[in-house]
Amino acid sequence: MTETSKHEWDIPATDDSPHEGGFRADLQITTDRGGPRYGEMIEQVRSFMGKVRYASPTPELADEVIEDLRKLNAKLDTMLVDEWTTPSGTRIDLPSRGNITLPPYEVKDGGPDGVDAEVTFEDFHLGGNGVAHGGHVAVAFDDLGGMAAALRTGGVARTAYLTVNYRSLTPLNTPLVLKTWVDRHDGRKLFVKGTLHDGDRLCADLDSLFIELKPGQP
Numbered sequence: 024m025t026e027t028s029k030h031e032w033d034i035p036a037t038d039d040s041p042h043e044g045g046f047r048a049d050l051q052i053t054t055d056r057g058g059p060r061y062g063e064m065i066e067q068v069r070s071f072m073g074k075v076r077y078a079s080p081t082p083e084l085a086d087e088v089i090e091d092l093r094k095l096n097a098k099l100d101t102m103l104v105d106e107w108t109t110p111s112g113t114r115i116d117l118p119s120r121g122n123i124t125l126p127p128y129e130v131k132d133g134g135p136d137g138v139d140a141e142v143t144f145e146d147f148h149l150g151g152n153g154v155a156h157g158g159h160v161a162v163a164f165d166d167l168g169g170m171a172a173a174l175r176t177g178g179v180a181r182t183a184y185l186t187v188n189y190r191s192l193t194p195l196n197t198p199l200v201l202k203t204w205v206d207r208h209d210g211r212k213l214f215v216k217g218t219l220h221d222g223d224r225l226c227a228d229l230d231s232l233f234i235e236l237k238p239g240q241p
């Protein structure tokens with residue numbers, strides 16, 4: 024991180040938006056941060072990451088790409104903000120709320136009864152032999168399991184455990200149905216289950232525990 028961004032990253036909490044432990048008290052949602060083409064920018068980054076996974080550049084092409092990336096990183100260095108104000112993760116109009124660290128998904132339906140989403144693992148999420156990496160499947164379950172917990176309580180929960188059973192191979196570049204729901208709610212404990220299907224075929228299922236955070240808890 025550059026000196027500039029280090030300084031700009033450290034934005035203090037205000038009375039309007041207090042830090043409540045590790046999370047803000049309210050879930051920040053936006054549709055305009057980053058401007059109307061932010062989603063397109065994220066798509067270009069996703070596409071680039073997928074190409075990097077498969078590309079075998081010549082040394083000359085690697086030199087060119089390094090130079091181009093240096094320029095792009097320098098551009099973004101001038102616009103870094105803290106995690107609470109970045110569009111990434113808060114743009115509810117975009118796949119995965121505009122968060123490139125998540126596989127792209129679209130929530131079809133979500134509420135206290137659970138979440139129904141369509142997720143597509145892309146070239147970037149390759150594990151081996153043409154199918155998805157199990158870690159990326161777990162990331163999708165973690166985020167959408169956490170969302171099911173959040174929609175049940177209206178607050179934020181952290182994962183205590185996350186067990187993913189890999190039942191069959193998970194294809195790339197195929198829209199898949201991922202569902203999560205709170206199976207049992209006991210005080211601060213939310214036992215969340217989930218499934219990932221390719222059509223009728225079960226690719227993986229989830230057994231997890233999320234703990235609702237207390238005020239001020241990191």
Ligand SMILES: CCCCCCCCCC(=O)SCCNC(=O)CCNC(=O)[C@H](O)C(C)(C)COP(=O)(O)OP(=O)(O)OC[C@H]1O[C@@H](n2cnc3c(N)ncnc32)[C@H](O)[C@@H]1OP(=O)(O)O
Binds near residue numbers: 050169170212237
């Ligand atoms: C709309 C936006 C949606 C966004 C969703 C994003 C979701 C992303 C979620 C994440 O990835 S969070 C990051 C990964 N998780 C962590 O880093 C958590 C690290 N661990 C902790 O911070 C604490 O251990 C934790 C908050 C999980 C629990 O600590 P606490 O001090 O709050 O709870 P405590 O230890 O008192 O346990 C509360 C209850 O849960 C039980 N428990 C806690 N951990 C457990 C465990 N691992 N297995 C079984 N039970 C467990 C514990 O026994 C107890 O049961 P009882 O109330 O019946 O006594």
